Amino acid sequence: MNAANIPLDHLMLLSCMIFxxxxxGVMMRRNVLYILMSLEIVLxxxxxxxxxxxxxxxxxxxxxxxxLILSLAAAEVSVGLGLILQIHRKHGTLDVDRLKELQG
Amino acid sequence: MEMFTFYLTSIIILTSILMVVIxxxxxxxxxxxxxxxxxxAVIFFQMGAPFAxxxxxxxxxxxxxxxxxxxxxxxxxxxxAVEEERTLMPLGIWRGPALLAALLLAELAFLLFQQxxxxxxxxxxxxxxxxxxxxxxxxxxxxxxxxLMAGLVGAYHLGRPLLKKSATRTHVRES
Numbered sequence: 001m002n003a004a005n006i007p008l009d010h011l012m013l014l015s016c017m018i019f020x021x022x023x024x025g026v027m028m029r030r031n032v033l034y035i036l037m038s039l040e041i042v043l044x045x046x047x048x049x050x051x052x053x054x055x056x057x058x059x060x061x062x063x064x065x066x067x068l069i070l071s072l073a074a075a076e077v078s079v080g081l082g083l084i085l086q087i088h089r090k091h092g093t094l095d096v097d098r099l100k101e102l103q104g
Numbered sequence: 105m106e107m108f109t110f111y112l113t114s115i116i117i118l119t120s121i122l123m124v125v126i127x128x129x130x131x132x133x134x135x136x137x138x139x140x141x142x143x144x145a146v147i148f149f150q151m152g153a154p155f156a157x158x159x160x161x162x163x164x165x166x167x168x169x170x171x172x173x174x175x176x177x178x179x180x181x182x183x184x185a186v187e188e189e190r191t192l193m194p195l196g197i198w199r200g201p202a203l204l205a206a207l208l209l210a211e212l213a214f215l216l217f218q219q220x221x222x223x224x225x226x227x228x229x230x231x232x233x234x235x236x237x238x239x240x241x242x243x244x245x246x247x248x249x250x251x252l253m254a255g256l257v258g259a260y261h262l263g264r265p266l267l268k269k270s271a272t273r274t275h276v277r278e279s
Contacts, residue, residue: 005107006107006110006150006151009217010110010114011147011151013213014114014117014118014147016209016213017118017209018117018118018121020206020209021118021121021122021125022121022125024125025121025124025125028125029125031130031189033130033172033175033176033179034124034125034130034133036172037124037133037134037137037172038124038125040137040168041121041124041125041137041140044140044141044144044164047144047156047160048144048147048148051148051151051153051156052151054153054228055151055152055153055227055228058227058228059228059236060228060232060233060235060236060237061236061241062153062228063153063155063156063228063233064233064236064237064241064244066153066156066159067156067159067233067237067248068244068248070159070163070164071248071251071252072248072251073164073168074163074167074168074252074255075251075252075254075255075256075258076255077168077171077172078171078255078256078258078259079255079258079259079262081171081172081175081259082258082259082261082262082263083262084175084179085175085178085179085262085263086262088179094179
């Protein structure tokens with residue numbers, strides 16, 4: 001059990017709920033900026049799952065995975081936001097349905 | 105009492121990320137996103153992971169969200185963007201994904217409560233994290249640094265033509 005005696009089940013349930021809301025956001029929104037924000041939520045949910053599992057077994061590994069995910073999120077956000085700026089400059093919109101250059 | 109704060113924090117996180125997903129104004133959703141990462145830091149702290157909580161506040165709420173805020177500022181989204189966002193997401197369109205996501209949540213919850221989980225009482229501090237990080241996980245640290253380097257180069261490459269073009273444009277306007 002972790003320091004505050006929170007059951008692992010409830011932490012995992014919270015993490016699952018956050019993950020699912022973020023996933024719904026990725027699927028629902030059509031603005032690239034919101035899709036990136038929803039991806040951040042999803043990564044945060046995974047972080048919560050790792051840290052709570054690490055706290056539950058009293059190991060540091062969960063927090064190390066959290067740090068690795070954090071660096072991944074930082075790299076992803078910097079490249080993604082650069083792409084968003086380029087898309088906005090080239091097309092004048094952030095609507096993914098109107099970006100059809102990759103369509104065959 | 106600890107349990108009460110945990111559940112209150114979870115409610116705050118869930119409502120704030122729901123507002124991130126629903127809101128039509130980019131700045132409002134960013135503020136909710138910052139709120140959600142702060143609440144997440146509270147939960148980390150409560151669980152006995154103070155180092156992770158500090159990193160969550162410093163890196164997520166401090167650095168990544170500032171990047172988002174700067175990009176929203178550069179995009180200069182106004183009232184027109186809010187209206188456009190409303191037309192982009194009419195009420196009916198999200199029903200299918202939302203239903204599927206709710207089904208997935210029910211499935212995950214069902215699987216989670218199937219078997220009981222064993223328990224141990226400890227809190228993990230920064231010292232232990234550091235010892236493990238630079239011991240068995242040293243290769244992972246190197247890989248993360250390479251990833252960050254790649255992110256840096258990528259962001260610079262993507263941002264550079266933008267800077268050059270806008271610089272020449274202002275130059276032309278001046279002359």
